[in-house]
Amino acid sequence: GIKQFAEQAKWNIMATHDAIIASHIKQRVNANKRRRPGEEYSPDDLVYLSTNLNLHKGRACKLLPKFIGPYKVLEAQNE
Numbered sequence: 369g370i371k372q373f374a375e376q377a378k379w380n381i382m383a384t385h386d387a388i389i390a391s392h393i394k395q396r397v398n399a400n401k402r403r404r405p406g407e408e409y410s411p412d413d414l415v416y417l418s419t420n421l422n423l424h425k426g427r428a429c430k431l432l433p434k435f436i437g438p439y440k441v442l443e444a445q446n447e
Contacts, residue, residue, distance in 0.1 A: 408446045414438040 409415065416437035424432055 409441045409444045411441055411444060413441045413444075415441060 414437070416435040417439060419432060419434060419436055
């Protein structure tokens with residue numbers, strides 16, 4: 369009857385939810401296998417900064433440098 373249908377629908381939703389979570393975990397593990405570890409910096413290292421996220425008002429982006437610097441690292445917070 370209706371109770372059995374409701375129970376089956378509830379079970380289907382829970383099983384689907386579990387499958388989605390398992391899929392997310394598997395995708396995250398596979399993506400992290402190919403990811404290289406981040407760079408670790410120490411004070412007094414020289415680094416260049418990307419201008420990718422800077423908003424350049426009134427300037428043609430293709431004529432600007434892709435990186436600016438070098439800048440000296442004052443404090444490193446490697447995690």
